Amino acid sequence: MSIWHLKFLDTLSKKMVFGFILIIALGTLLLSLPVATRGGQGTPLIDILFTAASATCITGLTVVNTAAHWSVFGQLVILGMAEVGALGYMTFAVLLFNLIRRHRHMGLSTQLMVKESLNLENLSDTKSVMKYVVQLSAIFQLGGVALLAVDFIPRFGWRRGLYVSVYHSVMSFCNAGFDVFGNSLMAFRDDTYVILVTIVLIVGGGLGFLVWRDVLLYHERHRLSLNSKLTLVTTGSLFVVGFLALLVTEGNLACIPGNPTWINRVVNTLFLSVTPRTAGIVTLPTSSLHAGSIFLMMILMFVGGTPGSTAGGIKTTTFGVLMLQSIAQIRGKDDVEFSHRRFSQANISRALLLVFLASIVITVATLILTQTEKIPQGYGLEYIVFEVLSAFGTVGLSLGLTPHLSVIGKLIIILLMFIGRVGIFTSLYSLSKRQTKVSRIRYPEENVLIG
Numbered sequence: 001m002s003i004w005h006l007k008f009l010d011t012l013s014k015k016m017v018f019g020f021i022l023i024i025a026l027g028t029l030l031l032s033l034p035v036a037t038r039g040g041q042g043t044p045l046i047d048i049l050f051t052a053a054s055a056t057c058i059t060g061l062t063v064v065n066t067a068a069h070w071s072v073f074g075q076l077v078i079l080g081m082a083e084v085g086a087l088g089y090m091t092f093a094v095l096l097f098n099l100i101r102r103h104r105h106m107g108l109s110t111q112l113m114v115k116e117s118l119n120l121e122n123l124s125d126t127k128s129v130m131k132y133v134v135q136l137s138a139i140f141q142l143g144g145v146a147l148l149a150v151d152f153i154p155r156f157g158w159r160r161g162l163y164v165s166v167y168h169s170v171m172s173f174c175n176a177g178f179d180v181f182g183n184s185l186m187a188f189r190d191d192t193y194v195i196l197v198t199i200v201l202i203v204g205g206g207l208g209f210l211v212w213r214d215v216l217l218y219h220e221r222h223r224l225s226l227n228s229k230l231t232l233v234t235t236g237s238l239f240v241v242g243f244l245a246l247l248v249t250e251g252n253l254a255c256i257p258g259n260p261t262w263i264n265r266v267v268n269t270l271f272l273s274v275t276p277r278t279a280g281i282v283t284l285p286t287s288s289l290h291a292g293s294i295f296l297m298m299i300l301m302f303v304g305g306t307p308g309s310t311a312g313g314i315k316t317t318t319f320g321v322l323m324l325q326s327i328a329q330i331r332g333k334d335d336v337e338f339s340h341r342r343f344s345q346a347n348i349s350r351a352l353l354l355v356f357l358a359s360i361v362i363t364v365a366t367l368i369l370t371q372t373e374k375i376p377q378g379y380g381l382e383y384i385v386f387e388v389l390s391a392f393g394t395v396g397l398s399l400g401l402t403p404h405l406s407v408i409g410k411l412i413i414i415l416l417m418f419i420g421r422v423g424i425f426t427s428l429y430s431l432s433k434r435q436t437k438v439s440r441i442r443y444p445e446e447n448v449l450i451g
Contacts, residue, residue: 017422020056020057020421020422023084024049024052024053024056027052027055027077028045028048028052030077031043031051031074031077031078032045032048033073035073036074037069037071037074038068038069038070043064043069046407046411047063047064050063050410050414051064052081053414053417053418054396054414054417055078055085055176056082056421057085057394057418057420057422058082058085058175058176058310058394058421059176059177059280059312059390059394059395059396059417060176060177060178060280060281060395060396061387061390061391061396061398061413061417062178063403063405063410064403065182066178066179066182067179067182068182075167075180078178079178082171082174082176082178083170083174085174085176086174086176086205086310087134087137132209132213136204136209136212137173140201141169141173141201144165144169144170144173144200145162145169147197148164148168148169148194149165151191151193151194152164152165152168153165164180167180172198172201172205172279172281173201173204173205174310175202175205175206175278175279175280175305175309175310175311175394176280176310176396177279177280177281177395177396178396184282184283185198185281185283186283188283189260189264189268189283189284190260192267195271196267198271198281202274202279202281203274205310205311206278206279206305206309206310207231207235207305207306207309208305208307208309208311210225210227210228210307211227211231211306211309214228215228226338226339226341227307227317229338229339230317230321230338230339231306231316231317233320234316234319234320235305235306235316238277238300238303238316238319239273242273242276242296242300243269243270246272246293246296249289249290249292250272250289250290268283268284272289272293275395275397276297276300276393276397277303277304277305277311277313277395278304278310278311278313278393278395278396279395279396280395280396282397286386286397286398286399287399287400294382294386294399295382297386297397298382298386301313301389301390301392301393301397302314302362302392303315303316303393304316304393304394304395311394312395312420312421313392313394314354314355318351318354318355320338321336321343321347321348321351322351322352324336324337324338324343325348336348357424358392358424361416361419361424362385362389362392365388365391365392365412365415365416366388368408368412369384369388369409369412370384372406372408372409372412373405373406374404376400382399383401384401386399387399387402387413388413388416391413391417391420392420
């Protein structure tokens with residue numbers, strides 16, 4: 001990577017970070033208006049900031065109940081921030097620019113910003129991917145509204161039914177986790193249809209726009225990129241393994257009250273394996289799950305979704321590359337191969353660095369929260385670790401800590417949500433002021449004992 005490219009990447013990263021901070025600040029301002037809450041009740045500034053950050057970072061962790069505390073105006077502000085945060089503020093900035101200027105020209109700096117915002121490899125992809133981002137988002141979300149309206153309108157009436165259909169469709173696709181029901185989808189755990197539609201929306205948003213573009217253009221190209229193949233294999237594997245493991249740890253969800261059908265149990269278990277992939281929507285209280293299920297969900301939250309999607313975490317491709325690297329090392333192979341291709345050493349090193357930095361961030365945040373937050377009786381360290389992983393993975397699940405966070409705890413979680421959404425590398429680039437140096441000296445190579 002050239003010195004010019006590193007310096008330009010530093011500038012782009014700072015602009016991206018500033019853009020997300022600006023959205024959070026604007027959302028905080030709008031949510032602080034009296035019209036944003038029911039009855040004009042006041043909301044502490046730290047809670048407003050927390051909500052704005054959670055919405056913009058498409059997390060869904062809440063310190064106040066969205067349905068009970070915020071008015072329709074406040075809920076729509078949260079909806080707007082989640083939409084912008086999910087698709088990337090650069091997407092909306094470029095669209096607005098084109099509407100105002102009435103032309104399709106996109107400058108080099110703008111294309112580079114979009115490229116970094118959407119995690120693209122090639123600059124030439126920016127315009128075509130922008131089109132797919134907008135079109136796919138519209139298709140999924142409008143389709144979700146139509147499908148959910150079939151169930152919600154007869155249940156709630158036209159006005160309320162259409163409103164909750166729109167809200168739930170957007171939040172599910174954006175993997176944001178906010179809801180206007182007051183208890184997520186717990187009241188719908190017996191409604192297999194709503195759960196299945198929600199699963200499709202969550203997977204659609206978390207799979208990634210680049211992968212969807214490859215899949216939709218397969219009939220023309222007759223091939224998938226290496227990134228798409230790795231994403232689909234890793235995502236499918238995690239879904240299957242997560243689903244089967246949860247069937248074991250939860251005894252096929254024997255904790256569901258009443259006498260649900262076996263189909264409903266299977267669908268709820270499938271949903272439980274999908275929601276930790278940064279969706280944050282639940283049909284069962286997370287605190288009611290067994291220890292094995294909670295541990296499994298922590299792993300899924302850490303992995304997260306796909307690069308260039310609405311999901312967080314270290315991403316499926318990072319996890320896939322490291323798994324293949326481990327398999328290659330165990331088999332005594334120097335090259336890490338997949339689908340008749342070989343990963344570069346730089347690619348592997350970047351994946352290792354990402355996991356290492358993520359581990360450091362999670363460890364430090366956990367250590368701080370163990371000193372600032374009170375763990376209730378009956379819980380252990382998982383009470384805090386679960387919250388930290390949920391915030392970093394922009395998931396939105398909690399064992400109950402979120403509403404009881406201290407001011408310091410809320411600030412730590414806000415920072416974790418921000419890093420999880422913007423990305424560790426982008427955050428580091430934006431904070432870095434170092435000058436890039438090219439070393440002309442290479443020292444002799446020597447090994448140390450490992451393991």
